[in-house]
Amino acid sequence: VSLGLRLNLLFASVLTLLLIAAGVLIVDRARDSVADEMDSAVRLTLQLLAAASGGLAETGQTAERDGLADGAAATAGTAAGLLARLARLRNVRHVDLALVPADGRLPFAPRDPSTATAPGAPAWFSRAVAPEPIEYRQRYGPPGRVVEIALRPNPADEIAEAWEESVSTFALLVAFAALAMILTSFTLHHAFKPIARIVTALGRLEQGDFAAARLRDFSLLELRPISTRFNRMIDAMALQREENRTLRGQALAIQEAERGHLARELHDELGQSISAIKALAVATRRNARALESSRRNAGTIAEVCDHVYDVVRRLMSELRPPMLDTLGLGASLEKLVEDWRRRHGDIDTRLTVDAALPTLPEDMAIKAYRIVQECLTNVARHAAATRIEIDVSTEPATGRLLLRIADNGNGFDPTAHRLGLGLLGIRERIASLDGSIDIASHPGAGTCVTVVLPLPADDEQATAPPVAPADLETV
Ligand SMILES: Nc1ncnc2c1ncn2[C@@H]1O[C@H](COP(=O)(O)OP(=O)(O)O)[C@@H](O)[C@H]1O
Numbered sequence: 409v410s411l412g413l414r415l416n417l418l419f420a421s422v423l424t425l426l427l428i429a430a431g432v433l434i435v436d437r438a439r440d441s442v443a444d445e446m447d448s449a450v451r452l453t454l455q456l457l458a459a460a461s462g463g464l465a466e467t468g469q470t471a472e473r474d475g476l477a478d479g480a481a482a483t484a485g486t487a488a489g490l491l492a493r494l495a496r497l498r499n500v501r502h503v504d505l506a507l508v509p510a511d512g513r514l515p516f517a518p519r520d521p522s523t524a525t526a527p528g529a530p531a532w533f534s535r536a537v538a539p540e541p542i543e544y545r546q547r548y549g550p551p552g553r554v555v556e557i558a559l560r561p562n563p564a565d566e567i568a569e570a571w572e573e574s575v576s577t578f579a580l581l582v583a584f585a586a587l588a589m590i591l592t593s594f595t596l597h598h599a600f601k602p603i604a605r606i607v608t609a610l611g612r613l614e615q616g617d618f619a620a621a622r623l624r625d626f627s628l629l630e631l632r633p634i635s636t637r638f639n640r641m642i643d644a645m646a647l648q649r650e651e652n653r654t655l656r657g658q659a660l661a662i663q664e665a666e667r668g669h670l671a672r673e674l675h676d677e678l679g680q681s682i683s684a685i686k687a688l689a690v691a692t693r694r695n696a697r698a699l700e701s702s703r704r705n706a707g708t709i710a711e712v713c714d715h716v717y718d719v720v721r722r723l724m725s726e727l728r729p730p731m732l733d734t735l736g737l738g739a740s741l742e743k744l745v746e747d748w749r750r751r752h753g754d755i756d757t758r759l760t761v762d763a764a765l766p767t768l769p770e771d772m773a774i775k776a777y778r779i780v781q782e783c784l785t786n787v788a789r790h791a792a793a794t795r796i797e798i799d800v801s802t803e804p805a806t807g808r809l810l811l812r813i814a815d816n817g818n819g820f821d822p823t824a825h826r827l828g829l830g831l832l833g834i835r836e837r838i839a840s841l842d843g844s845i846d847i848a849s850h851p852g853a854g855t856c857v858t859v860v861l862p863l864p865a866d867d868e869q870a871t872a873p874p875v876a877p878a879d880l881e882t883v
């Protein structure tokens with residue numbers, strides 16, 4: 409669960425608890441206020457009745473004296489009139505009033521608390537706030553002419569009023585709670601935004617896209633150091649990557665230069681010395697005046713010379729692709745594939761070189777050659793393929809050189825693989841030529857390596873400096 413959601417839930421539960429507590433409190437307050445109201449209504453009614461009781465007694469006496477009627481009946485009649493008038497008073501409205509009949513039966517219909525709902529208020533609220541049903545009985549008048557009046561508080565109206573008040577109070581609280589909730593989740597959402605930005609930036613960093621990984625300054629003061637330091641870290645990493653690239657490029661250049669130097673030394677020094685030795689040996693072998701044993705030894709020396717010369721030639725072609733300088737990339741690749749076929753007769757290897765391939769600068773030619781060479785080595789080592797297609801072509805329209813090496817072997821997952829030194833070297837060479845590489849491969853579906861190298865502009869081509877042995881000293 410996300411921290412944001414957790415905080416939101418926590419806050420929402422606290423608010424809900426608060427609302428529940430407030431609800432309980434509101435109902436409690438409503439009950440008190442209804443009870444108070446009922447109390448005061450009853451008290452007022454009793455006071456009014458007490459004030460009027462003198463009048464009641466008088467009515468009875470007057471009636472008896474006039475012999476008009478039975479005093480008690482007259483009293484009762486007057487009492488009924490009084491009650492009717494009282495019932496119309498505002499504050500007495502909340503009290504049911506009745507004369508208790510002679511048989512003493514309850515004058516009121518029994519009130520069931522569960523059905524005694526106030527108009528507009530729900531039953532549960534009525535039950536919760538209704539006061540205990542009580543009945544008061546009060547006797548008035550002199551002995552013999554006593555009337556008994558019963559009164560019972562009727563809280564229905566009061567409850568309805570309390571319900572309305574409670575609802576509006578509670579609604580106000582709910583509105584505040586909702587507002588607080590919205591503000592909080594809004595604030596939290598904003599507070600967590602930087603995290604999402606950091607995660608995105610880290611993802612880009614992982615892909616090596618340093619420029620896109622940079623963080624905009626965070627507006628929050630507390631987070632500002634994170635963006636600043638993060639960007640500084642990226643700068644440091646970019647610098648280091650650049651240094652690494654330069655170093656690797658230099659290492660490759662040194663390697664090529666050294667190989668070229670060795671090849672030339674082998675050719676110039678060793679090759680010539682061997683030729684000289686062989687010439688002498690051949691001369692001795694042909695010399696009729698030499699001893700037979702000497703002629704035999706000379707023949708052996710000539711054979712050894714041939715062998716050493718073969719070794720030197722092979723070493724030379726391994727160190728320095730033959731004909732690269734003189735006949736160019738196409739011819740060198742033909743030779744490479746020819747040697748390859750000799751060693752891997754079971755693999756059907758096809759090489760197609762664009763006839764319109766221009767003469768490449770030596771640096772570019774040797775890098776392209778090394779790329780094809782490493783791809784072939786990989787096929788031999790890892791692919792278990794039966795077919796290889798090598799295409800070297802140019803796109804005159806875009807001025808690009810295309811190398812495509814496809815095999816039908818095991819394949820591999822280029823994204824899951826850690827680059828080995830071979831592929832790393834390929835990438836390095838391509839990067840130094842501002843080219844690009846695409847490795848399309850799936851386990852079991854073969855591998856197709858496509859390399860695109862921009863061809864240098866014509867004037868550049870002419871002045872491109874060859875990798876000379878002299879570079880060894882300057883690097
Ligand atoms: N043509 C290919 N077919 C199958 N797997 C390959 C091929 N080329 C490269 N690989 C895989 O990629 C890995 C890295 O290759 P590379 O960088 O040349 O290192 P190395 O050849 O020294 O192992 C290899 O170990 C191999 O698993």
Ligand SMILES: [Mg+2]
Nearest residue numbers: 786828830831
């Ligand atoms: Mg390899």
